[in-house]
Structures are given as C-alpha cells and as structure tokens.
Amino acid sequence: xxxxxxxxxxxxxxxxxxxxxxxxxxxxxxxxxxxxxxxxxxxxxxxxxxxxxxxxxxxxxxxxxxxxxxxxxxxxxxxxxxxxxxxxxxxxxxxxxxxxxxxxxxxxxxxxxxxxxxxxxxxxxxxxxxxxxxxxxxxxxxxxxxxxxxxxxxxxxxxxxxxxxxxxxxxxxxxxxxxxxxxxxxxxxxxxxxxxxxxxxxxxxxxxxxxxxxxxxxxxxxxxxxxxxxxxxxxxxxxxxxxxxxxxxxxxxxxxxxxxxxxxxxxxxxxxxxxxxxxxxxxxxxxxxxxxxxxxxxxxxxxxxxxxxxxxxxxxxxxxxxxxxxxxxxxxxxxxxxxxxxxxxxxxxxxxxxxxxxxxxxxxxxxxxxxxxxxxxxxxxxxxxxxxxxxxxxxxxxx
Amino acid sequence: xxxxxxxxxxxxxxxxxxxxxxxxxxxxxxxxxxxxxxxxxxxxxxxxxxxxxxxxxxxxxxxxxxxxxxxxxxxxxxxxxxxxxxxxxxxxxxxxxxxxxxxxxxxxxxxxxxxxxxxxxxxxxxxxxxxxxxxxxxxxxxxxxxxxxxxxxxxxxxxxxxxxxxxxxxxxxxxxxxxxxxxxxxxxxxxxxxxxxxxxxxxxxxxxxxxxxxxxxxxxxxxxxxxxxxxxxxxxxxxxxxxxxxxxxxxxxxxxxxxxxxxxxxxxxxxxxxxxxxxxxxxxxxxxxxxxxxxxxxxxxxxxxxxxxxxxxxxxxxxxxxxxxxxxxxxxxxxxxxxxxxxxxxxxxxxxxxxxxxxxxxxxxxxxxxxxxxxxxxxxxxxxxxxxxxxxxxxxxxxxxxxxxxxxxxxxxxxxxxxxxxxxxxxxxxxxxxxxxxxx
Numbered sequence: 001x002x003x004x005x006x007x008x009x010x011x012x013x014x015x016x017x018x019x020x021x022x023x024x025x026x027x028x029x030x031x032x033x034x035x036x037x038x039x040x041x042x043x044x045x046x047x048x049x050x051x052x053x054x055x056x057x058x059x060x061x062x063x064x065x066x067x068x069x070x071x072x073x074x075x076x077x078x079x080x081x082x083x084x085x086x087x088x089x090x091x092x093x094x095x096x097x098x099x100x101x102x103x104x105x106x107x108x109x110x111x112x113x114x115x116x117x118x119x120x121x122x123x124x125x126x127x128x129x130x131x132x133x134x135x136x137x138x139x140x141x142x143x144x145x146x147x148x149x150x151x152x153x154x155x156x157x158x159x160x161x162x163x164x165x166x167x168x169x170x171x172x173x174x175x176x177x178x179x180x181x182x183x184x185x186x187x188x189x190x191x192x193x194x195x196x197x198x199x200x201x202x203x204x205x206x207x208x209x210x211x212x213x214x215x216x217x218x219x220x221x222x223x224x225x226x227x228x229x230x231x232x233x234x235x236x237x238x239x240x241x242x243x244x245x246x247x248x249x250x251x252x253x254x255x256x257x258x259x260x261x262x263x264x265x266x267x268x269x270x271x272x273x274x275x276x277x278x279x280x281x282x283x284x285x286x287x288x289x290x291x292x293x294x295x296x297x298x299x300x301x302x303x304x305x306x307x308x309x310x311x312x313x314x315x316x317x318x319x320x321x322x323x324x325x326x327x328x329x330x331x332x333x334x335x336x337x338x339x340x341x342x343x344x345x346x347x348x349x350x351x352x353x354x355x356x357x358x359x360x361x362x363x364x365x366x367x368x369x370x371x372x373x374x375x376x377x378x379x380x381x382x383x384x385x386x387x388x389x390x391x392x393x394x395x396x397x398x399x
Numbered sequence: 400x401x402x403x404x405x406x407x408x409x410x411x412x413x414x415x416x417x418x419x420x421x422x423x424x425x426x427x428x429x430x431x432x433x434x435x436x437x438x439x440x441x442x443x444x445x446x447x448x449x450x451x452x453x454x455x456x457x458x459x460x461x462x463x464x465x466x467x468x469x470x471x472x473x474x475x476x477x478x479x480x481x482x483x484x485x486x487x488x489x490x491x492x493x494x495x496x497x498x499x500x501x502x503x504x505x506x507x508x509x510x511x512x513x514x515x516x517x518x519x520x521x522x523x524x525x526x527x528x529x530x531x532x533x534x535x536x537x538x539x540x541x542x543x544x545x546x547x548x549x550x551x552x553x554x555x556x557x558x559x560x561x562x563x564x565x566x567x568x569x570x571x572x573x574x575x576x577x578x579x580x581x582x583x584x585x586x587x588x589x590x591x592x593x594x595x596x597x598x599x600x601x602x603x604x605x606x607x608x609x610x611x612x613x614x615x616x617x618x619x620x621x622x623x624x625x626x627x628x629x630x631x632x633x634x635x636x637x638x639x640x641x642x643x644x645x646x647x648x649x650x651x652x653x654x655x656x657x658x659x660x661x662x663x664x665x666x667x668x669x670x671x672x673x674x675x676x677x678x679x680x681x682x683x684x685x686x687x688x689x690x691x692x693x694x695x696x697x698x699x700x701x702x703x704x705x706x707x708x709x710x711x712x713x714x715x716x717x718x719x720x721x722x723x724x725x726x727x728x729x730x731x732x733x734x735x736x737x738x739x740x741x742x743x744x745x746x747x748x749x750x751x752x753x754x755x756x757x758x759x760x761x762x763x764x765x766x767x768x769x770x771x772x773x774x775x776x777x778x779x780x781x782x783x784x785x786x787x788x789x790x791x792x793x794x795x796x797x798x799x800x801x802x803x804x805x806x807x808x809x810x811x812x813x814x815x816x817x818x819x820x821x822x823x824x825x826x827x828x829x830x831x832x833x834x835x836x837x838x839x
Binding site: 224228231242249252253261364368385396 | 656804
C-alpha cells in the first residue's frame with residue numbers, strides 16, 4: 001500500500017512537535033511511503049539552498065534501519081554530547097491491526113456480509129492510521145535535525161539525505177567503527193550515576209530531579225492512555241455489530257416495530273463513526289503526545305548521563321593530577337588531561353543548559369496545542385452525537 | 400403503555416417517596432444487607448416492606464411499582480418489596496386507591512404458575528416472571544451474579560416491576576382473581592410447585608414443553624398457514640434477539656472496561672500534573688485528570704443505561720417470545736386432544752358395533768352412554784381448539800402492538816440517557832478548554 005500524503009493531511013496528523021521545517025534553506029519531508037509486508041520504504045525528499053549539497057532538490061529511498069543508523073551515529077559523536085539528540089523513531093508496528101484482521105477472518109462466518117465489510121473497513125482504516133503515524137514519526141525526526149543549528153550540519157545527516165545508493169553497506173562499516181561504545185555506555189548507565197554525582201549547579205540539580213520523576217510518570221500515563229483509547233475502539237466496534245443485527249431484525253419484521261428498528265440501526269451506524277473518531281483523535285492528541293515526550297525526556301536524560309560521565313571523568317583527572325604531583329611524575333600530561341576534562345565538562349554544561357531550557361519551552365507549547373485541540377475535538381464529536389441522537393429521538397417520537 | 404377498554408394506563412412513573420427507579424449507579428446503592436444463602440431446594444424467599452403511598456395524579460392509572468429490598472430479620476435475605484398504588488378509577492374491583500403489600504420472589508413465580516394452567520387463559524401470552532438466577536442469559540461480569548450486590552438487587556427489582564406491569568396491562572389478566580389477590584391480599588399462602596420455574600427457569604420450561612409437542616406423532620394439517628408462518632417468524636425473531644442481546648452484553652462489558660481504564664488514566668494524569676514543573680501546565684494536567692474522572696462517571700452511568708434499559712429490554716422479549724411460542728404449543732395440544740377424542744370416539748363406536756353383533760344388551764347400554772359422552776367431548780374439544788385459535792391470533796396481534804410501543808418507549812428512553820450523557824460531556828470539556836488555553 002502506498003500513500004501520498006498531501007500537505008493538509010500532514011498538517012492534521014503532525015501534532016506533537018512544533019516549530020519544525022520553518023527554515024527554507026533546508027526543507028525535508030516524506031511525501032510517500034511503500035508498505036511491503038513488514039518493511040516500510042520511505043521516500044525522503046529534500047529541498048535546499050545550501051551549497052553543502054550537490055543538488056537543490058532530490059529524493060532517496062530509506063528504510064527504518066537507516067534512521068536508526070543515523071540516530072546512533074549522532075549519539076556516538078562526542079561533539080554532540082551536550083545536545084539533546086532527537087529520539088529515534090520507533091519501529092513500524094502493524095501487529096495490532098494484523099492480529100485483529102486475523103481474528104476477523106476467523107469470525108467471518110458468524111457475521112452478515114455487511115457487518116464483515118464494515119469491520120474490514122475499520123481495520124483497513126486502522127492499518128492506514130498506523131502507517132500514517134509511522135511516516136509522521138520518521139518525518140519529524142528528520143525535521144528536528146534539520147531545524148537544529150548544529151545537527152543540521154552533520155556530515156552523516158547529509159549523507160543520509162543525499163546518498164543515492166543503498167545505505168546498508170555504510171551502516172555496517174559505521175557499526176564496526178564505533179562499536180556502539182557511547183550507546184552502550186548510555187544504556188548501561190544507572191540512574192545511580194546521575195543521582196550519585198555531587199551537583200554544584202542548581203539548574204542541573206533541579207533538572208535531574210524533575211526529569212527522573214517526570215519520566216516515570218509520563219511513561220505510566222502513556223501506557224494508561226493507550227488502554228483507554230483501545231476501550232473506546234472496542235465500544236465503536238460493538239456499535240457496528242449492534243447496527244448490523246438491528247438491520248437483520250428489521251428486515252424480517254412486518255409490524256410497527258420495523259421502522260423503529262430501522263431508525264435505531266441507522267443511528268448506531270452513524271454513532272460508531274463518531275465514536276471511532278473520538279478514539280483516534282484521543283490517540284493522536286493525547287496518547288501520541290505523551291508517547292512522544294516520553295521518548296524526548298529519555299533523550300534529555302541521556303544528556304544528563306553524558307554530563308555526569310564527563311563530571312566523573314573530570315573528578316578522576318583531578319585525582320590523577322594530585323597523584324602525579326605527589327609522585328612528581330608526568331605532571332604536564334596530567335595537567336593537560338585535567339584541563340581537557342574540565343573544558344569538555346564546561347562545554348557540555350553550557351550546551352546542556354541551553355538545550356534543556358529550550359526543550360522545556362517546546363514541551364509546554366506542544367502540550368498546550370494538543371490539549372486545546374483535543375478538548376475542541378471532544379466537544380465537536382459530542383455535539384455531533386447530540387445532533388444525531390436528538391434527530392433519532394425526534395423521528396421516533398413523531399411517528 | 401397499553402391499550403385497554405378500561406382506560407388504564409400503565410406508567411412507569413414511580414411515586415416519589417419510596418421507589419427507586421434509576422439504576423444503582425446514579426442514585427447510589429442502598430446498603431446491601433448480607434445475604435444468607437437459602438437451602439438449595441427451596442425457592443428464594445424474601446420478605447418485603449409495606450408502605451402506604453399517596454398519589455396525586457389525575458388520570459385513571461394503575462401504577463404498579465416494586466420498591467426496594469429490605470432485610471427482615473437476620474435470617475432472611477433482602478428482597479424487593481412491593482408497593483402498589485392505584486388511582487381513582489372506573490374499576491370498582493379494587494377496594495382502595497393506593498396500597499402496597501409484601502411479596503416474596505416465589506410469590507411472583509407462584510402467580511405465573513397459577514395463570515399458566517388456567518383454561519380460561521389458554522392461548523394468551525402470559526408474561527413470564529424473571530429468572531431466579533441471571534446465569535444462562537448473560538456473560539456480564541461480576542456484580543450481576545452476586546446476590547448481595549446493589550446491581551443484582553436493582554436488576555431483580557426492575558424485572559419484577561416490569562413483569563407486574565405487563566400483567567396488569569393485559570385486559571384479561573387484570574380481571575383474573577388470582578392477579579387481584581396477588582395485588583391486594585395481605586398475606587399470600589406460600590407458593591408451591593415453583594421448582595420448575597425457579598430451578599430451570601422459564602425458558603427451559605417452555606423449551607421442554609415445545610419439545611414434547613414436537614414429538615407428538617399426529618401432525619396437524621393447517622388449512623390456514625397463518626399459524627405456521629407466524630410461529631416461524633417468532634422463532635427467527637427470538638434467535639436474532641438473542642444475537643443482539645449478546646452484542647449489547649459485549650457493549651456493557653466494554654463500556655465498563657472503558658470506565659475502569661479512564662479512572663486509572665485519570666489517576667496517572669493527576670500524578671503527572673503534580674510532577675510537572677511548569678505551573679500553568681501542571682494546573683491544566685490536574686484539570687485534565689479531573690475531567691477524566693468525570694468521564695469515568697459518565698461511562699459508568701452509560702453502562703448502566705446500556706444494561707438496565709437496552710439489554711434488559713431484549714432479555715424480556717426473548718422470554719416473552721418464548722411465552723408466545725408457548726401459546727402456539729397450547730393450541731397444538733388442544734388440537735391433539737381433539738384428535739385423540741375423535742379417535743377414542745371412533746373406537747367406542749366400533750366397540751358398540753361389536754356388541755350389537757354379539758347381542759349383549761346390558762353392555763350395549765353402557766357403550767351407548769360412553770359414545771354420547773365422547774361425542775360431547777369431541778364437540779367440546781373442537782370448540783376449544785377453535786376458540787384457542789382465535790385467542791392466539793388476537794393475542795399475537797395485541798402482543799406485536801405492545802412490543803412495538805414498548806420498544807419505542809425504551810429506545811427513546813435509552814437514547815435520551817445517551818443524549819444527556821453527551822451534553823454533560825460537552826460541558827466538562829468546555830470548562831476545561833480555558834484551562835488548556837491558559838498554559839503559557
């Protein structure tokens with residue numbers, strides 16, 4: 001299945017991030033993607049005025065693994081240790097709609113043809129929604145990079161955008177080069193490392209406390225929101241079955257009851273569409289928002305890890321210097337090393353502070369936008385329901 | 400609502416003081432007294448409270464309502480009490496305007512038993528009493544099967560009420576002395592023979608009887624296909640209603656799940672709000688948590704509507720259709736009886752012929768008497784069969800009219816509850832919107 005996503009479509013779906021892709025010197029989007037079984041092939045399209053690129057406009061095919069490669073190389077780059085690296089987009093996951101489609105197939109015999117078709121339509125819409133979401137998430141990743149003053153200039157990023165051959169060869173080489181050092185370090189770093197550091201800077205002290213706590217809370221909220229949204233979908237599906245059964249009942253009825261059943265069947269068919277929209281809008285504005293910022297906060301935590309590590313390095317270098325002085329051996333090297341560590345730490349702290357502050361602002365703006373939109377959509381759908389319900393009640397009463 | 404010459408209108412409006420109509424969720428459950436299990440064999444007993452009621456309505460109403468359970472003594476489980484009130488009416492048969500009596504659950508079953516065996520009511524669609532246990536019909540989870548839960552009590556109370564309302568709505572049944580005794584008499588003798596009903600339940604009983612009819616060797620040749628066709632319709636409709644009931648059941652469960660998940664999410668959101676360091680956002684998240692709490696309440700009430708209005712309507716009619724099938728079976732049995740009498744008469748005549756031949760005058764006299772007896776029976780049974788045919792046709796038509804009205808009324812009630820729910824939802828989110836906009 002291919003999907004050409006037009007601009008208005010994307011505007012609607014791009015919900016969780018703000019202030020992206022505004023700089024005309026480097027514009028990136030994913031205008032279409034191809035879904036083959038499990039693999040999604042994205043078309044990454046770039047329009048640029050920068051001289052670093054060979055052409056002003058070009059497109060390349062990319063797979064999910066290519067995005068992961070790009071993310072990992074950025075994380076591993078020491079120069080970027082003081083930056084919040086945009087979180088890698090999650091792997092495309094069609095498991096849920098696929099499983100449901102399977103179950104539907106098994107239950108086909110128990111439904112009327114119409115009912116089956118409606119359920120199938122719903123599932124196809126779900127597939128499409130998952131598909132659109134994964135495209136969006138990959139697109140936003142790239143746009144965050146292009147919007148970042150430093151990261152947008154990264155050589156590997158440019159290769160990702162431009163290199164018109166298969167990236168998988170390069171990907172293998174990169175792995176061998178870095179050996180996943182930084183990534184592994186970050187992954188095994190205990191929260192104890194961060195917590196254990198004696199923090200001299202108030203700002204970072206506060207940030208640390210806040211981020212650690214917030215992360216666990218938002219992770220929990222994301223999971224609970226997912227469950228809630230799924231229940232909404234189940235209710236919408238029940239409405240489909242109710243409508244279909246009422247239809248069958250009505251077809252066989254020859255009494256005054258027939259028209260009542262018809263009206264009710266019709267109403268449920270309309271209601272289920274609204275309920276479906278309520279579920280998907282909630283998923284988009286709420287669940288997706290929480291999920292996105294959960295990952296972002298993890299990226300911010302990673303920054304704190306790296307800074308904590310740098311501080312630890314600096315403290316070690318201090319001790320080494322003292323030792324060297326005591327033994328009067330290799331003092332200049334020790335001094336040099338200590339200076340380097342200090343510089344690195346200071347640079348990290350300065351950059352980190354900037355990043356974390358702007359991140360905070362971004363997060364608040366995104367929450368505001370999404371909460372407003374969600375409330376407005378809830379109101380809109382409920383008003384729709386009111387109209388439908390009132391209409392049916394009036395029809396029934398007038399007969 | 401029902402049509403009847405005596406201008407009786409059954410309203411579902413309950414008098415203000417004692418009765419509780421709403422499903423437990425919105426009105427708050429009565430303290431559920433503890434349930435002491437009755438011995439397995441006996442029908443459940445419940446004593447009910449007597450209350451005086453005043454009515455101030457203007458129309459000629461027979462309002463039947465069943466009010467809340469009350470525990471009497473420490474040994475008896477709580478059960479619905481009956482409160483019956485009636486108005487100034489053109490019906491001279493009732494002594495008082497308003498009155499109420501205590502009835503046990505088994506009394507309701509007993510009433511049905513009495514009506515179902517009366518030949519005067521043969522062919523009538525007699526409303527079936529509620530099932531003793533709720534199993535077998537629904538897979539609705541916890542609360543419904545627990546006899547001490549508020550939901551179970553409310554379900555039973557409402558079901559008994561609808562049962563009585565249907566009874567008094569039927570013109571013939573209202574005239575029935577047993578019905579009047581049920582409504583009026585202070586103390587009723589303990590009902591016996593309700594085992595079949597309370598144990599296996601109404602539908603099982605009907606189905607068993609149906610099977611017996613189907614096994615009868617002599618099959619009827621219908622000159623009029625109306626009966627065959629109608630029975631077919633009824634059976635098919637019953638099947639579809641069962642299917643619909645199962646789906647609505649599923650809806651109730653999903654709505655309850657949604658309710659639970661929303662509550663859990665609300666708590667999580669409140670925690671997140673506390674953790675948030677931006678003041679305005681923190682406030683907004685807390686407000687969101689409160690909105691979701693309110694949504695939980697809405698879902699809960701909606702689930703109650705789904706169940707008490709929609710699902711129970713379907714359950715009632717599945718059983719009522721069973722009762723309709725019962726009428727058709729009765730007609731079949733009447734026909735059988737007539738056929739068998741004809742066959743017996745034939746045998747008697749043959750016996751008489753033999754006796755004439757054998758020349759036994761004393762036995763001959765007896766034979767002639769028997770022939771006369773059986774000729775009378777044949778005539779009687781034929782008349783019975785015709786009469787029951789007429790009754791069944793009339794009853795089915797009346798039933799269909801009632802059904803259409805009943806469904807319409809309940810559907811409107813259901814939709815109105817949904818409508819109110821949505822309107823409240825709008826208010827909650829509209830109140831939240833400025834909080835979201837205030838984030839800075």
